[in-house]
Amino acid sequence: MTFGRGGAASVVLNVGGARYSLSRELLKDFPLRRVSRLHGCRSERDVLEVCDDYDRERNEYFFDRHSEAFGFILLYVRGHGKLRFAPRMCELSFYNEMIYWGLEGAHLEYCCQRRLDDRMSDTHTFHAADEPGREQARPAGSEAAPSRRWLERMRRTFEEPTSSLAAQILASVSVVFVIVSMVVLCASTLPDWRAAAAENRSLDDRSRIIEAICIGWFTAECIVRFIVSKNKCEFVKRPLNIIDLLAITPYYISVLMTVFTGENSQLQRAGVTLRVLRMMRIFWVIKLARHFIGLQTLGLTLKRCYREMVMLLVFICVAMAIFSALSQLLEHGLDLETSNKDFASIPAACWWVIISMTTVGYGDMYPITVPGRILGGVCVVSGIVLLALPITFIYHSFVQCYHELKFRSARYSRSLSAEFLN
Secondary structure, eight states: OOOOOOSSEEEEEEEEEEEEEEHHHHHHHHSSSHHHHGGGSHHHHHHHSSSEEEETTEEEEEEEOHHHHHHHHHHHHHHOBBBBOOOTOOOEEEEHHHHHTOOEEEEEHHHHHHHHHHHHHOOOOOOOOOOTTOOOOOOTTTOOHHHHHHHHHHHHHOOOTTTHHHHHHHHHHHHHHHHHHHHHHHHTTSSSHHHHHOOOOOHHHHHHHHHHHHHEEEEHHHHHHHHHOHHHHHHSSSHHHHHHHHHHHHHHHHHHHHHHHHSHHHHHHHHHHHHHHHGGGGGGGGGGGOOHOOOOOOHHHHTHHHHHHHHHHHHHHHHHHHHHHHHHIIIIIIIIIOOGGGGGSSSHHHHHHOOOOHHHHSSSSSOOOOHHHHHHHHHHHHHHHHHHTTHHHHHHHHHHHHHHHHHHHHHHHHHHHHHHOO
């Protein structure tokens, strides 16, 4: 960090009157995201975007937040206990403090997570959303420049579909373009469509025009969102923006390949590549996550429950290795004369194990010996048990993520209603 007194080896955090001294090196990798952002501040303006006030002489940063809640959070990040609600403090208020400092509901103890879920379900309180880089309230009398207000309004229009009437219209148009592009992509794979396109050149030209219009809309939308974003590096790193890039880029690559190679043999040899690039447009379906809470909830749940998902995959892989080896031995390895050819190898048996543990089986391969059938029954029952073990944690996180996103959407809907009435 280059801002502050040059020779000071430590900084002071003043949170609601409680003072904490931290070394500069500790700030860089501090577990709380808001505190670690102080390390990269280069000017007083950058500092005031992170905290409420700053004393250059004493190298002290002021945060107008709940001191007791910060004490509980600080003990947790230092590894001196588990994160629970502060006594005599509203669950939603404590959760807002967590969001402010950079924690999520998944960091809470299980019992506290249940309390938070119940409180959020029974009330209509709107809490601050977890938005990286969100600006904090400035002191009274400091008005933002018109250009900054305009950029902020544009950013919310493109990033938050429920923030205004214009944002909802823009989101609806974007959804229409996604649906149209998917319909054209699916129709282009039908044999009757390809036969009609080969006979009628105008049909193929119209589909290409529709595809170009959709790509043009998505490209313009992506460029505008990049221009109005606050942090360009953070914008590029976001998963949905990466998906947008993966969905748009193949079209321009295929156009360039057509321009440079023409309709000759080189293009024919590149036909497989072009088909792969064309099929990557299926990523456009994921763009719907910007406009539907369900898909956002799924993505946020997978992000928070990656440990449980890895645990589930480990359970399945271990069971698959054991049951595939035993089934191959019982069905093929003991009696070669009456052996089951479907279980000729362990990799072949893995397919039977995975479909038996996760579904009811396809019936394309099955055990024929009595020991093999007994093993198959044990395999099916084990699959039910192993799949059920981590589901409770994943379900709980899904409910919590849904509540968070639903309340954030409701908060923006309130601002939309006020704007419409005005």
